Amino acid sequence: xxxxxxxxxxxxxxxxxxxxxxxxxxxxxxxxxxxxxxxxxxxxxx
Amino acid sequence: xxxxxxxxxxxxxxxxxxxxxxxxxxxxxxxxxxxxxxxxxxxxxxxxxxxxxxxxxxxxxxxxxxxxxxxxxxxxxxxxxxxxxxxxxxxxxxxxxxxxxxxxxxxxxxxxxxxxxxxxxxxxxxxxxxxxxxxxxxxxxxxxxxxxxxxxxxxxxxxxxxxxxxxxxxxxxxxxxxxxxxxxxxxxxxxxxxxxxxxxxxxxxxxxxxxxxxxxxxxxxxxxxxxxxxxxxxxx
Numbered sequence: 503x504x505x506x507x508x509x510x511x512x513x514x515x516x517x518x519x520x521x522x523x524x525x526x527x528x529x530x531x532x533x534x535x536x537x538x539x540x541x542x543x544x545x546x547x548x
Numbered sequence: 549x550x551x552x553x554x555x556x557x558x559x560x561x562x563x564x565x566x567x568x569x570x571x572x573x574x575x576x577x578x579x580x581x582x583x584x585x586x587x588x589x590x591x592x593x594x595x596x597x598x599x600x601x602x603x604x605x606x607x608x609x610x611x612x613x614x615x616x617x618x619x620x621x622x623x624x625x626x627x628x629x630x631x632x633x634x635x636x637x638x639x640x641x642x643x644x645x646x647x648x649x650x651x652x653x654x655x656x657x658x659x660x661x662x663x664x665x666x667x668x669x670x671x672x673x674x675x676x677x678x679x680x681x682x683x684x685x686x687x688x689x690x691x692x693x694x695x696x697x698x699x700x701x702x703x704x705x706x707x708x709x710x711x712x713x714x715x716x717x718x719x720x721x722x723x724x725x726x727x728x729x730x731x732x733x734x735x736x737x738x739x740x741x742x743x744x745x746x747x748x749x750x751x752x753x754x755x756x757x758x759x760x761x762x763x764x765x766x767x768x769x770x771x772x773x774x775x776x777x778x779x780x781x782x783x784x
Contacts, residue, residue, distance in 0.1 A: 513584050516645065519644070531749065545770060
């Protein structure tokens with residue numbers, strides 16, 4: 503029983519890692535979009 | 549277009565949620581490994597999607613070398629970047645699954661090593677794209693993408709060609725391999741969900757890469773205009 507519970511910790515860790523990687527990537531895409539919009543605005547102002 | 553994208557994003561989120569339920573609660577518990585085997589439902593679809601994205605990178609790189617279109621270059625970059633994120637998931641979830649089952653985090657067998665090499669090839673592709681400067685970078689990156697893809701069939705066939713610690717394939721693995729039909733449901737639902745997520749990421753990154761190219765051209769044009777203005781003022 504204790505072994506199964508320990509193994510479940512690996513399962514949760516794997517699922518958390520997957521979602522953290524996807525969320526970090528989605529966040530990086532959003533921040534890149536914001537930066538590009540800002541750069542485009544600055545360029546058009548010149 | 550934005551509405552269509554939002555609908556697609558909502559469908560993807562719902563499918564990801566359903567895929568999670570399939571993997572965690574609906575799929576039967578594997579007899580030998582227990583619940584930890586459920587890592588498989590994220591590990592396998594992520595690997596297949598990484599392979600698919602590297603194939604898209606290969607096609608886009610070939611397309612770019614033939615036609616030299618901005619779209620081909622942008623698609624190659626987008627598919628490589630998203631492919632690396634999925635391949636990273638494969639390389640992290642694999643050892644997390646291996647530790648309780650094999651008793652080790654990692655072994656240098658053919659499947660694991662060739663997957664690590666694949667990841668390193670595409671990380672170097674992204675490093676090249678990000679840090680190198682000059683007009684020939686997309687051409688060099690396309691060449692790297694084409695030759696880098698040669699590792700994908702090696703990764704796929706490694707468990708057939710070599711004796712490895714990694715389990716035999718679930719499709720065409722011969723006698724004793726394969727999956728319970730109820731487990732297939734969880735695999736296919738998660739495959740569909742991650743495929744939609746990957747498509748969404750690639751689409752966003754593709755649009756960004758095109759916008760980056762336009763921005764670079766605009767910057768170059770602006771600095772040319774500035775130079776010619778200062779030259780004119782200097783002459784006066």
